[in-house]
Amino acid sequence: MKVFAYGIRDDEVPALKSWQEENPTVEVDYTNEVLTADTVALAKGANSVVTLQLDPYGADVLEGLADLGIKNLSLRNVGTETIDFEAAKRLGFNLSNVPVYSPNAIAEHAMIQLSRLLRRTKPMDAKVAKHDLRWAPTIGREVRMQTVGVIGTGNIGRKAINILKGFGAKVIAYDKFPNKELQEEGLYVDTLDELFAQADAISLHVPGVPENVHLVNEESLAKMKDGVVIVNTSRGNLIDTDAAIAALDSGKISDLALDVYEGEVGIFEHDWSHEKLPDEKLADLIARDNVLITPHVAFYTTKAIHEMVYQSMSAALAFANGQTPDNALEY
Ligand code: COI
Numbered sequence: 001m002k003v004f005a006y007g008i009r010d011d012e013v014p015a016l017k018s019w020q021e022e023n024p025t026v027e028v029d030y031t032n033e034v035l036t037a038d039t040v041a042l043a044k045g046a047n048s049v050v051t052l053q054l055d056p057y058g059a060d061v062l063e064g065l066a067d068l069g070i071k072n073l074s075l076r077n078v079g080t081e082t083i084d085f086e087a088a089k090r091l092g093f094n095l096s097n098v099p100v101y102s103p104n105a106i107a108e109h110a111m112i113q114l115s116r117l118l119r120r121t122k123p124m125d126a127k128v129a130k131h132d133l134r135w136a137p138t139i140g141r142e143v144r145m146q147t148v149g150v151i152g153t154g155n156i157g158r159k160a161i162n163i164l165k166g167f168g169a170k171v172i173a174y175d176k177f178p179n180k181e182l183q184e185e186g187l188y189v190d191t192l193d194e195l196f197a198q199a200d201a202i203s204l205h206v207p208g209v210p211e212n213v214h215l216v217n218e219e220s221l222a223k224m225k226d227g228v229v230i231v232n233t234s235r236g237n238l239i240d241t242d243a244a245i246a247a248l249d250s251g252k253i254s255d256l257a258l259d260v261y262e263g264e265v266g267i268f269e270h271d272w273s274h275e276k277l278p279d280e281k282l283a284d285l286i287a288r289d290n291v292l293i294t295p296h297v298a299f300y301t302t303k304a305i306h307e308m309v310y311q312s313m314s315a316a317l318a319f320a321n322g323q324t325p326d327n328a329l330e331y
Pocket of ligand 1: 053054076149296299
């Protein structure tokens with residue numbers, strides 16, 4: 001039995017090795033390259049393939065795997081919107097993801113960024129670095145004084161809500177598929193428009209599926225409070241970047257934290273410190289005092305990495321053995 005893993009980073013190797021030690025009958029091989037039509041041949045001879053990448057799993061990639069007789073694909077992450085499900089179905093793929101590797105990792109990052117924005121740590125840190133140790137004008141706001149709107153109450157959104165409750169914030173939430181417990185607590189508003197109208201700060205926790213693309217756009221921003229704070233740790237395509245930049249310019253958005261960005265593929269996970277960042281909008285956002293950019297790292301904790309590797313490898317093995325793992329995708 002052989003599992004081939006793509007896009008393996010150095011920080012994943014220890015988990016991969018320890019999984020292999022616990023499963024000595026399985027042959028494990030890996031590359032740091034991501035899975036594309038050009039790299040598909042590396043998986044030759046494998047029964048299952050494991051991947052983590054932002055690059056799409058298009059028909060060409062899936063056909064390439066199928067030509068090698070490989071029809072088991074296990075993602076190490078949660079998001080599945082980059083899979084060409086039509087092609088996967090036509091080719092008869094078994095697919096799995098890791099839906100719950102560490103919702104806390106992402107929720108914590110979102111709430112840390114929200115508090116950093118409110119306490120204006122970016123301009124304060126910049127002042128301190130220059131030995132300017134005065135207080136004013138870098139005055140903060142308290143999380144507990146905010147009405148925070150959480151859009152999306154899946155595993156991550158619910159963890160974010162728990163953290164917000166700890167801060168003492170007033171939480172309102174919206175989800176097309178409400179959670180029973182939160183419903184009983186009366187946290188939900190009925191429409192997104194209600195949430196937009198009431199929230200001082202908004203944290204996005206919905207997937208980047210077509211119906212959510214540009215959820216934050218010129219029209220929805222107009223419905224939000226002046227000076228709204230927005231945090232996006234979900235998917236870059238949820239926010240229309242041009243609309244967000246215009247809203248930052250006008251003051252409609254007072255502060256913005258993005259861990260994900262519309263144009264991030266090919267830009268994030270690369271060192272641009274010695275060359276020009278080839279995305280002027282991103283460079284503009286990074287330069288602003290009231291914008292926090294992180295390169296899709298909300299998930300990036302030791303706990304999450306361990307779970308991503310272990311759960312995906314175990315799913316890949318289950319598929320190879322003709323079994324259906326718990327995290328198999330129904331599609
Ligand atoms: C996900 O799990 O979907 C993430 O956003 C993490 C990233 C490494 C792709």
